[in-house]
Amino acid sequence: MGSADDQYRKFADLTFEDFQRMAQDDSLSPYEKTGSPDSYRKGKEGVTFQSILSNLPLLNEQGKTVLEVGPGCSDLPRLLINLCRERGHKLLLVDSEEMLAHLPEENFIRKFPAYFPQCESIFTDYAAKVDIVIIYSVLHYVFVEGNVWDFLDRSLELLAEGGEMLVGDIPNVSKRRRFFSSARGVKFHQQFMNTQDLPEVHFNRLERHRIDDAVILGLIARARNQGYEAYLLPQPPDLPMANRREDVLIRRP
Ligand SMILES: C[S@@+](CC[C@H](N)C(=O)[O-])C[C@H]1O[C@@H](n2cnc3c(N)ncnc32)[C@H](O)[C@@H]1O
Structure with missing residues (x-):
């Protein structure tokens, strides 16, 4: 068993199909099924x-x-389900059938087994009717195998007036580079990896499949240009990846 970083790498670069397969693998914990050590x-x-x-x-x-969109099957969607039950919310869940099968069936929940946005029925029934959209720890997978611009536009299409959308837990390679070039970042790396080596940081290098500042700021600009307010937020420091991930909040006026 390697370090937590080695374990994390094992789960990097997953496709929707990988998640479908992992959802059915009973040797994995619910966290591992959703791609986290x-x-x-x-x-x-x-x-x-x-x-x-x-x-x-x-x-x-x-x-x-x-x-x-992309609830996975660990504790997080269950906490959301409990809250929706208490507050009388209707909850729509889009993920693979294999992943959704782990979540309970309840009368306030409607499941859409699909790769978003390839699910026309949600647009037919809910265009401009959704008050809250949650996309958490999903965008970096769409960035590699889908189309983030279409994913953003189609998510915005569902948002009701006054609605709010969180695109959370986005790994940003530019933020990572800034952190691991700082004295605090070097110390963090050395303690975490139990080494005296310096973290590997490269500037001016092509990083295929990695979201950077340009992508995040571009998504914010695109949402704003289409009439939505959009903000980039830091994660609370007690979240495990707060030094290299961030959240985007979008509101429909
Ligand atoms: C890393 S897991 C995150 C799960 C959960 N949001 C969390 O933070 O614990 C990514 C999830 O998104 C799903 N997913 C990825 N791309 C998707 C898409 N385009 N439409 C729907 N689900 C997607 C995967 O099947 C997987 O369940």
């Missing part, structure tokens, strides 16, 4: 959920329509 998520999903809640105040109201 246990050390990154186990016992930490409560703080992650709190950070989602603090960015999406409409979740604390009553009787809203909530959509989560």
